[in-house]
Amino acid sequence: MLQINDVHAGYGNLKILRGVNMQVxxxxxxxxxxxxxxxKSTLLKAVSGLIPLMEGEVLFDGVSISKMKPHERMRLGLVQVTQAKEAYPAMTVEENLVLGAYTRRDRAGILADLERVYEFFPVLRERRKQLSGTLSGGEVQMLVIGRGLMAKPKMLMLDEPSAALAPKVVLEIFANINRIAKTGVTILVVEQNVRMALILAQYGYIIRDGVIMIEGEAKKLISDPAVKESFLGGSVANTAKALRN
Ligand SMILES: Nc1ncnc2c1ncn2[C@@H]1O[C@H](COP(=O)(O)OP(=O)(O)O)[C@@H](O)[C@H]1O
Ligand SMILES: [Mg+2]
Incomplete structure (x- = not known):
């Protein structure tokens, strides 16, 4: 469905991705x-069109989308869920959800999908008139996923849905992602929670310094010593960097 071919991208002259190849x-x-x-987030931005490619190509359902605007990609069914903090706190839950359907004109379909989101996340129905700023971290995460569903995705890209959530809430969010996948929505999920993500997914890619280092079936990656080592290496380097700042 999604094919990422030798993608280079970054910010201004700063190259972050240096030839990423992935398939979903x-x-x-x-x-x-x-x-x-x-x-990781840079790759999602390059795929959803928020930043341009420096080199390479992105195909969705066999069609090159590299030059399309973000809303055009959304209309094709390629939908990115941004990080949870990007819900609008001064809008109600329902207003935030309806905003997710801004590329659509089918009013009946939008209302049906709102109902579907409330079935997935009953807590959002309970809180639909409440301002998003009053939600818990887990509820905001459900809200941004729900907002993504309102765009009628064929493929949903999630950026660290487990970030800053308690383990019990993470489980609940991941169970919901699994249920969404079972309804036929293809999922690309970016994560730092390696164990949970590899339990959830069928296939995994590991990125480091802007290139894919390792890829494989999730079942195999989870027991791969190189996977553990690469993450440990990364976190030690990051800690050292943080200490120097
Ligand atoms: N808007 C931006 N302008 C310049 N550099 C950025 C910007 N966003 C991210 N970066 C840099 O790009 C690199 C990768 O960032 P990002 O893709 O957000 O990483 P991840 O999502 O894996 O944590 C980092 O070094 C970050 O500082
Ligand atoms: Mg990120």
């Missing part, structure tokens, strides 16, 4: 793992 087949869940600052 239709159906199921693929995860992209990597430590802080390794280029």
């Amino acid at each position: 087949p239709t159906g199921g869940i693929v995860t992209l793992l990597g430590g802080n600052g390794t280029g």
Whole structure:
């Protein structure tokens, strides 16, 4: 469904991604793992069109989308869920959800999908008139995923849905992602929670310094010593960096 071919991208003259190759087949869940600052969010931005490619190509359902605007990609069904803090706190839960459907004109379909989101996340229905700024971290995460569903995705890209959440809430969010995948929405999930993501996904990629280091079936990666080592290496380097700042 999604094919990322030799993608180079970054900010201004600063190159972050240096030739990324990835594939996400239709159906199921693929995860992209990597430590802080390794280029995960940058890759999602390049795929959803928020930053331009320097080199390479992105195909969606066999069509090159590299030059399309973000809303055009959304209309094709390629939808990125941004990090949870990007819900609008001064809008109600329902207003935030409806905002997710801004590229659509089918009013009946939008209302049906709102109902579907409330079935996935009953707590959002309970809180639909409440300002998003009053939600818990887990509820905000459900809200941004729900907002993504309102765009009627064929493929949903999630950026660290487990970030800053308690382990019990992470489990709940991941169970929901699994249920969404079972309805036929293909999922690409970026994570730092390696263990959980590899349990959830069928296939995984590990990025470091802007290139894919390791890829494989999630079942195999989870027991791969190189996977553990690469993450430990990353976190030690990051800690050392943080201490120097
Ligand atoms: N808007 C930006 N302008 C310049 N550099 C950025 C910007 N966003 C991210 N970066 C840099 O790009 C690198 C990768 O960032 P990012 O893709 O957000 O990493 P990750 O999501 O894996 O934590 C980091 O070094 C970060 O500082
Ligand atoms: Mg990120």
